[in-house]
Amino acid sequence: MMMPVFRCNICGVGNRSAVKLSEREGGLCSNCGSNIRLRSVVLALSRALFNCELALTDFPNLKTVRGLGFSDSEIYARPLERLFSYSNTYFHREPRFDIAQSDPARLGLFDFVICSEVLEHVAPPVERAFATLRALLKPSGVLILTVPYGLDDETIERFDGIADPRLVTLDGKPLVIGRDPEGSFIVRDDIVFHGGPGATLEMRIFSESALRSHLENAGFANVAFDAAESPEFGVAYPGPCSLPVIVGNWAGNGGVLFSPANTGELLEEFVRVQRKLLAARESRWLRLGRLLGLGPKV
Ligand SMILES: [Zn+2]
Known part of the structure; x- marks a missing residue:
């Protein structure tokens, strides 16, 4: 193997x-x-x-x-x-x-x-x-x-120097448009997508x-x-x-x-899990005990 x-x-x-x-x-x-x-x-x-x-x-x-x-x-x-x-x-x-x-x-x-x-x-x-x-x-x-x-x-x-660059589609081609500091429109088509075309510009x-x-x-x-x-x-x-x-x-x-900030919470979690485990074990032993006619009468 x-x-x-x-x-x-x-x-x-x-x-x-x-x-x-x-x-x-x-x-x-x-x-x-x-x-x-x-x-x-x-x-x-x-x-x-x-x-x-x-x-x-x-x-x-x-x-x-x-x-x-x-x-x-x-x-x-x-x-x-x-x-x-x-x-x-x-x-x-x-x-x-x-x-x-x-x-x-x-x-x-x-x-x-x-x-x-x-x-x-x-x-x-x-x-x-x-x-x-x-x-x-x-x-x-x-x-x-x-x-x-x-x-x-x-x-x-x-898109440095382009305020509020936005992705648009023109004739099926993705473009980024925005405005330069003087307020004129800028259009850019040299764009890269991650994970395929879509929202991941x-x-x-x-x-x-x-x-x-x-x-x-x-x-x-x-x-x-x-x-x-x-x-x-x-x-x-x-x-x-x-x-x-x-x-x-x-x-x-x-x-x-x-960290000290979390220790209290973790301790509570630990105690809670331990109680749950104990309860689970106890009920299992009780059931087993009843099955065998042993243990406390409840
Ligand atoms: Zn795996």
């Missing part, structure tokens, strides 16, 4: 083929279809929350922990919904969340936020989106971020240093580009760009869930 080459850290199934290093969107799991990027998000989340590398199938069930996703892949969003008080949101459908507009009802609520391959599509000024991400998190919360970035000095803004390619600055300016003290691969979980990177980023204001290295 061939040994699995990697164990998918999302579905837990062993894969016999090795991960190819050419493509972050490649290296698919034969069972759940996850790619390297999706597994790297879950790996970064495990490192951030627990300070260790767990497969999603081994994450503890902690409903007191609140998470939010922006157009997260169903492949890991479904398990996250079961494990945590997590909800996924979308720009174009319900449940909606526009990352460029902060939502006062949700500020400061979340232990973790996942924002994967979103910020390159957000209309400028992109600073609003970074501010929203910071504002959503609890002080101890953590952001797991992926975005395509390069190592140039500066971000390449595709590429607005920019970040530079690593600009990404760090955006995050620090939004109020994050810790910005960690997570270059550590995990071949056993099928996470490997072809180069130094576009790595997952773990972002927050955590202190120490116990994992954000084990």
Whole structure:
């Protein structure tokens, strides 16, 4: 029997083929279809929350922990919904969340936020989106971020100097129109889509240093580009760009869930789970006892 080459850290199934290093969107799991990027998000989340590398199938069930996703892949969003008080949101459908507009009802609520391959599509000024991400998190919360970035000095803004760039279709051809600072119309047809034509217009390619600055300016003290691969979980990177980023204001290295702010809640959760287990065991023994004519008469 061939040994699995990697164990998918999302579905837990062993894969016999090795991960190819050419493509972050490649290296698919034969069972759940996850790619390297999706597994790297879950790996970064495990490192951030627990300070260790767990497969999603081994994450503890902690409903007191609140998470939010922006157009997260169903492949890991479904398990996250079961494990945590997590909800996924979308720009174009319900449940909606526009990352460029902060939502006062949700500020400061979340232990973790996942924002994967979103910020390159957000209309400028992109600073609003970074501010929203910071504002959503609890002080101890953590952001797991992926975005395509390069190592140039500066971000390449595709529509720099165009106010309110909008995607339109003319004779079946997608175009971006907007106005220049003098108010004249500008039309551009040199546009790039991600994941096929549609709503995922590429607005920019970040530079690593600009990404760090955006995050620090939004109020994050810790910005960690997570270059550590995990071949056993099928996470490997072809180069130094576009790595997952773990972002927050955590202190120490116990994992954000084990920060002093969360310990009380976790302890309550632990006690609750233990009571449930005890109750389940007791009722099982009672039933068994009755069956055998043993135990307390009730
Ligand atoms: Zn899988």
